[in-house]
Amino acid sequence: MNLSQVLYSILLVAVVALGVKLLNWAWLRPRKLQKLLRQQGLNGNSYRPLIGDLKDLISVAKQEQFKPIQFSDDLPPHSFHYFHQIISKYGENCFIWFGPSPKLMITDPQLMREILARPDVFWKPQPDPIGHTVAGGLLFLEGEKWAKHRKIINPAFNTDKLKSMVSVIGLSCSDTIAKWEALVDSKGGGSNSAVEIDVWPFIADLSGDVISRVAFGSSHEQGRRIFELHKEVVKLTLELMQFMSIPGWRFIPTKANRRTKAISEEIRSILTGIINQREKAMERNEAVEGDLLGTLLESSNGEAHSMTVEEVIEECKLFYFAGSDTISVLVIWTMVMLSKHQEWQAKAREEVLQVFRNGHPCYDGLNRLKIVTMILNEVLRMFPSAPLLTRAPTKTVKLGDMTVPIGVELMLLIGEMHHDPIIWGNDVSEFKPERLESGVRGKSGFMPFSFGPRVCIGQNLAMIEAKIMVAMMLQRFSFELSPSYLHAPFLILTLQPQHGVPLLLRKFE
Template sequence: MIKVYYGSAIIISFVGLILIIAWKLLNWAWLKPKKLENKLREQGLNGNSYRPLYGDLKDNFKMRDEAREKPIPFTNDYITRVLPFLHQHVGKYGQNCFTWLGPVPTINITQPELIREVITRINEFQKAKTNPLVRLLFPGLVSLEGEKWAMHRKLINPAFHMEKLKLMLPAFRASVTEMTDKWENSMSETGSSELDVWPDITNLTADVISRAAFGSSFEEGRRIFELLKEQTQMTIRLFKSVYIPGWKYVPTKNNRQLKKIDEDIQALLKGIIDNRKKAMDAGEAAKNDLLGILMESNIKETQLSQSHGNNKRLLMSFRDIIDECKLFYFAGQETTSVLLVWTMILLSKHQDWQMKAREEILAVFGQNLPDVDGVNHLKTVTMILYEVLRLYPPVLAVSRRIYDQDTILANKLCVPEGAMVSLSIYQVHHDPKLWGDDVNEFKPERFSEGILKATKGNLSFFPFSGGPRICIGQNFAMVEAKIALAMLLQRFSFELSPSYTHAPTTSITLEPQYGAHLIVRRL
């Protein structure tokens, strides 16, 4: 009798568990999305009706894949190639529309006043908690929230102060010199050569990050970049599918491979950090690279915390330091490489601005190696880089999600709990209402009096995001780009090769799909 009772209880419990799981899946996959859709439509927002699980994902990637098959004429208006689904969607439903990222509705936001509110209200509008396997590529500061984010930001900040960047200058110059020497050696007796500069630019920025992050350990850094490239390609494939809660625990081939790559990267970083910690424990001074500055900052803040009676362990754990180094590797390399390559492409197209930039560089430095103080006097170069960032932002959109409760923006838009907002950097940077009818023309003179004057006080230029979560490495990226560009223009001129094919495309960042084929001439 007792056995029958317990057997029945187990069956009832099992059936109850199945029903609970089924209800949660039904709510996640259908009931909640439809509820959110009704809330958005009640406000006058429009978009496709929700389709179970995938939403607009399949259409989005199908149109993007089709667009990638054809290059375009040289134009700075390339939305139909990189964001064809959004372009069609806005044409159909207007700027105030929403799309479906799987079962999550995403509101497209292009109004500067709404963007300003989203990026400043960081406790309400948080980073989207995406597929945990995707987050392997973006650990550290970029994915943290709340108190831990604030603490990490405080500890990392010293590494990006200008006085610290000055100490990294030899690493910048050494890497650029290696690349330019290689170009010189490849040139014929005529002093010119056709080069696809894109692979060399990516190798350059990888080398700079390796040296700046780990000093003399930059050879080890190259292996980390190889693994990151492999992890990036696998992560891009994940974007095309809907993540089902708990799927990361299923031992599929893809899941196992992603985790193995992550473990290999962590092991390499751990070895570098272990060696540095042993040296510091033995009394060696902290080095002036990212790792040394980060470890020194962590120790100082921990000692300060302990002196005030807080006996916590190190504020940043060993794993935290590994995650931050990994993020610096990926984000630092990607951002600067795309900024540099599009700058070279646009200066090849616009020879007048190339000449103006070279004249300024020679007036400031002559043939001497650039230094940070001189870089601050490169007004024309700064204008050019800003205009490149406007026309070809490394990332085309920034997204945030509401997790706690419905939130009102600027007293006119209610973002329901569970929905996302997408701040379209591309659309804002190419909006004729904000920039004028010549919005798609390359005109660096827009920034002759700085960003504030160029934007008329609007938040219409945010290539590094903005607000409290603005990219912590933006100064690093800008100084690196200026140093590299100055050294290149001191030694070479360049123009578009007849074999150059204009094909902006996105993987994680905005890249030239077929490379950047230029005619490079020794001066």
């Protein structure tokens, strides 16, 4: 055999091996998993090579996205469209195909808790192309590395740190309120007349401003640029989602992929600059700033195996991903609900004025806001910012009556569970904060911040932020829905208002 024959044989073996691998990935393995699921009485559409249910899911999403609904309508058929359709067709514990990967849908609170309580067995599905594109860090880590990072990051969210963030958050809110006051004045909104403003872009910017300030303190202006870039990446994700089942797609130089890469590099370079400046300041023994980055660097320095600069960058990117859209949607749906339910707006304002009068909110006072807390919890139930979570078993596991093999992923449909009439009663579609009057403890069907060891690390910060924003707006304005408002909550990573939120704002003189 001469050299070219040897090379040819090697190439042939490689091509055959690749072909077998592809055949297994795209056909044999999905068929085997499908058989295992069906044998247990679980149902779903039959596997369609490569695309599975993705094409239908995207087309239903496109049809539903901008369609307005009535306030009295059930949210899941519109906002969680395809998942809801499949559940209605096949019943609970059915499955759906994301390309060649079957996902079992879970809506039962007990099963969800069982899954979330065992992060050693149920991991985040890997690889996660969207996760890798938009953010990294804690949210996507597993095992010992996750435990180490969680320990380093935890102090950034302790009570003392949260207390110190209250005035910083208030500062950002004052800026937004000043902008609204100027707009109301310029549009002739004096003498108690109302002016229409689409408040959604302002609230989205406000949450970006807050996260920039609490994460980067004095460097928050640079942080704001990261927020702008982050917003653009999130918009690109819908486009990227269509191809996410194709391995390696994110490395193909499409327009969206190239833009995403360029944004990623710019974010990295801004963060590297901020971190380097901080590290130099720490070397000079200058006081560490009490922002998230300062605490991260400080507690990372104290650890035996601290984080690398790369890892700190990923955690900072994650603060934007996890801590901006989630809050802005919580605040915007609260404003929508308080506009629709004027009696609750009046009750909430009365409480805010009783606790703070017209002054700036303080930490202790925020803990006394019982009505505002009930309202925020009811909004989190109706419009959970993160309505679905995914997990993948690392070994074959028993889950209730089911046996779940490796390769089958789990979709925890928090949004569906929050709208289940069996759990919440027949008035599940109504805004009724009184249903959470005695708090959320013991409400096993309420999980907006997840559950178990990987529960949201920022949940206390989130509630503080939302309370301050809502309280300050109630102090300065009364608001109602504009006749041009169209109700269309739709899932794009978080549950967003598709037509903005035009409100009629009235200033308190």
